[in-house]
Amino acid sequence: MPPTVRQLLQRQSLGVTIVTAEGSIDEPIQWISSTDLLDPTPFLSDDQMLLTTGTQFMVGASSGIFVDYVRRLTANGVRALGFGTEVVRSGTPPYLVAACAGAGLPLVEVPYRTPFIAIIRWAADMLVREASARDDWALKAQQSLSLSALGSGGVHNVLAELARQLECRVVMFDSGGNVTSVHPLGSLGSHQSAELVAEVARLLNSGRRSSVAVRLGERHAVIQTLGSRNAIRGALAVADVDVLDAAAQSVVTAALALVAVSLEQHDAADRSVHIIREQMLHLLVSGHADAADQVMAAVSEPLPSEPVLVVTCDVGSSANSALEASFQRTVQDGEGRVFFARAGDQFVFIVSASDQSRISELVDSVGVxxxxxxxxxxxxxxxxxxxxxxxxxxxxxxxxxxxxxxxRNTEGVLGLLDRGDVARRALARLAPVLREADGRDLLNCGWVWLEHNALWGPASRALGVHRHGLRARVQRLAAILELDLDAFSGRAELWALLAAYHRR
Known part of the structure; x- marks a missing residue:
């Protein structure tokens, strides 16, 4: 630990004695300086001890001179004052003793035989040993963090070890400001915690990479955002600490680096799972449910049991990582199987019909x-x-x-196309086309053409064929079905047939 007045007094070879200890003699001292300036404060930093021989005090100086001198020192963070006797005068001036006692500033007396440089060297040696010890601790703490990252717990193990090493509280937040991890467990819940959550929300709402130190009660908290400038992933708060020194800050930096790497690895895995889910959605749409179920079971996410409810959420331009993270967390934290996939501007999820209560929970989680x-x-x-x-x-x-x-109120007239008898009638009407070798291609060309408002250019570009070739295929389809596609009624009937066919 850094040197203190108490340790200085215990160094018998220096012969320093206490004169007044109205303040604490156990406060850490970051350096010791010597000067006889009447106002040395422009040249001092906080948490110093000052040594003086008193030449700045004229013979017969009033008590007010000493009071003002001590007041300037305490106002600038001086921890203690040492007076060297027998250099200018014998003993310590009574007015200085009274001023220090009144201001609560520890005052010690340095004998003539002890040069100030000996005290300064003693403090310097103490500080070097302290710095060396802190560096050793930081190295061992970083090694412990690295080892904890190798375990199955990943990020949570790293944060737990960081809380243990710093003897503090470590809280991790997602991009929406929601708490995802607290160490030690159950340590979140005080008024100061509410202030911490509010400060994290303010930092995340700025959308910029940043770090801030805030005061919470008698202690401090350091908050650091996670992720890149254009993709803030969340924030990490190290709370209930004193001001972090360089060694402690290096440990926090190491933890942030490990968390960042773990999150990137987790993101890569999530992206892979999202791609798998999207492909499984395509399999379900195309009627290959068995294959989709086998793949999802292989990644430990089997499909919900039949019968199921299919749910679509339109997120549109509001889709962002925070929204998707909230939805994903609700899916994972709830009970029962849920299949979830992204399809363009929509979230599509599937739940068992017997688990219908989960729908409100899922929808409310994303607020759409x-x-x-x-x-x-x-x-x-x-x-x-x-x-x-x-x-x-x-x-x-x-x-x-x-x-x-x-x-029926939401389906409207078009919902009738889903009826079984309508689908069978449409399939029978399209049977002559399906008997052709390229029948499915003809139906697809007709469908894409109608979906593009019967415009040859856009439809041909969507299909990747020349518009003359598309026109020939659509005319052939019309001939087989004996439809006049120049008339609205013919186009409407073709659209109804194809819609019923696709919905069967």
């Missing part, structure tokens, strides 16, 4: 509107997804908040 299908088996997933999408469109049109369930 949602559409919910009727119960369906995976063989009817495409139909369920269409129902959820139309229910969502109804919610957006009507301004209805929360989850809107699919029914």
């Amino acid at each position: 509107r949602a559409g919910v299908s009727a119960p369906a088996v995976y063989a009817e997933f495409r139909s369920g997804l269409d129902q959820a999408t139309r229910a969502l469109a109804h919610a957006l049109r009507s301004g209805t908040k929360g989850a809107v369930h699919s029914d």
